[in-house]
Amino acid sequence: MNDDPVRARRARFDKASRLGQRYGYLCYLVAVVAFFVGLATDYSTIVIALVVGGLAIGSVLLLPSIILGYAVKAAEREDRERGD
Numbered sequence: 001m002n003d004d005p006v007r008a009r010r011a012r013f014d015k016a017s018r019l020g021q022r023y024g025y026l027c028y029l030v031a032v033v034a035f036f037v038g039l040a041t042d043y044s045t046i047v048i049a050l051v052v053g054g055l056a057i058g059s060v061l062l063l064p065s066i067i068l069g070y071a072v073k074a075a076e077r078e079d080r081e082r083g084d
Contacts, residue, residue: 014072020065027058 031054038047 010072010075013068017065017069017072020061021069024058024061024065027054027061030054031058 031051034047034050034054038044038051041047
């Protein structure tokens with residue numbers, strides 16, 4: 001069993017990154033669906049709040065998640081290249 005604390009920490013960061021990306025893209029999906037619902041009906045306050053909130057929260061979640069995901073992948077690739 002591998003008890004390397006660096007790899008364990010990297011695995012936690014990878015899990016957090018994937019979770020953040022999942023929820024970030026889900027927020028974008030909510031925003032897009034709300035936009036088209038508003039387009040088909042009328043843009044009520046709730047629809048506008050869903051569109052703006054979904055885009056804002058999705059962006060806040062996605063930015064660090066994507067960067068963290070690339071960092072984890074780069075660290076794993078470097079370990080493989082070094083033979084660790």
